[in-house]
Amino acid sequence: MIVTIDGVAASGKSSVAGGVARALGMPYVSSGLLYRAATLLALEAGTDLGDAPALLQLLERSPLRLEPLPEGNAVFLAGPQGERDLTADAHTGEVDAGVSALAQLPELRGWVNARLRALTPPFVAEGRDMGTAVFPGASAKFFLTASPRVRALRRVKERLDDVDAVEAALIARDAKDRQQSQPAADAHRIDTSELDLPGVIAAVLAELERSGLKPPRQAVSDLS
Ligand SMILES: Nc1ncnc2c1ncn2[C@@H]1O[C@H](COP(=O)(O)OP(=O)(O)O)[C@@H](O)[C@H]1O
Numbered sequence: 001m002i003v004t005i006d007g008v009a010a011s012g013k014s015s016v017a018g019g020v021a022r023a024l025g026m027p028y029v030s031s032g033l034l035y036r037a038a039t040l041l042a043l044e045a046g047t048d049l050g051d052a053p054a055l056l057q058l059l060e061r062s063p064l065r066l067e068p069l070p071e072g073n074a075v076f077l078a079g080p081q082g083e084r085d086l087t088a089d090a091h092t093g094e095v096d097a098g099v100s101a102l103a104q105l106p107e108l109r110g111w112v113n114a115r116l117r118a119l120t121p122p123f124v125a126e127g128r129d130m131g132t133a134v135f136p137g138a139s140a141k142f143f144l145t146a147s148p149r150v151r152a153l154r155r156v157k158e159r160l161d162d163v164d165a166v167e168a169a170l171i172a173r174d175a176k177d178r179q180q181s182q183p184a185a186d187a188h189r190i191d192t193s194e195l196d197l198p199g200v201i202a203a204v205l206a207e208l209e210r211s212g213l214k215p216p217r218q219a220v221s222d223l224s
């Protein structure tokens with residue numbers, strides 16, 4: 001079974017995917033982390049984020065490994081001194097500002113998608129186009145939204161930044177990512193602006209139960 005959770009930047013995709021994956025006893029897969037890791041490597045190497053052949057060459061000589069654990073995804077680069085964990089460095093403002101340029105390139109989308117399609121189900125996949133381009137036959141699809149202000153307020157709690165600047169950056173990134181961020185026609189849309197994280201996870205799990213993809217939780221009265 002593949003469950004897809006797509007949505008705009010900082011809408012809660014990875015937190016919700018993690019919670020749903022843990023409830024289902026399967027891993028979740030962060031597609032954005034592959035785009036971020038590729039962008040980080042390009043920035044460090046001084047490779048133009050619009051130069052697809054140079055980026056693909058760089059990725060060919062930089063063996064990346066995505067670790068899709070239910071408690072959080074990590075990405076590693078193999079090197080002569082062992083593996084380097086790129087995960088934290090892939091979540092900086094510089095990577096945020098550059099990643100959409102690289103993600104526009106069809107060649108780079110092909111590179112990410114091939115890695116995702118090579119994974120063995122079951123898993124929950126989160127990103128922008130998991131339910132459309134990458135796993136159109138997924139068992140259930142979700143699309144998360146929230147107002148830019150709410151998303152900025154959530155993100156400043158993680159990165160201690162100016163909320164207006166974060167909001168403006170999120171709106172700019174949403175605009176650059178628009179092409180690959182269209183909800184699948186059969187996706188369940190959830191506006192998370194007024195919901196807390198457990199509330200969003202519960203809404204997703206309730207839908208999976210409703211459609212028979214998850215056994216219902218045992219009612220307390222059934223336990224005696
Ligand atoms: N519904 C919610 N209510 C409150 N905080 C949330 C909610 N969903 C996510 N968050 C918080 O918002 C931040 C961004 O969530 P994250 O899962 O990283 O989003 P995305 O993967 O879409 O960028 C995290 O700190 C997360 O804990």
Ligand SMILES: Nc1ccn([C@@H]2O[C@H](COP(=O)(O)OP(=O)(O)O)[C@@H](O)[C@H]2O)c(=O)n1
Binds near residue numbers: 008036099103127129
């Ligand atoms: N399926 C995906 C996932 C991410 N991306 C790109 O990767 C960037 C980072 O994605 P992310 O999911 O880690 O970003 P956040 O929404 O967590 O901030 C996005 O801004 C997109 O440019 C994409 O194009 N398609």
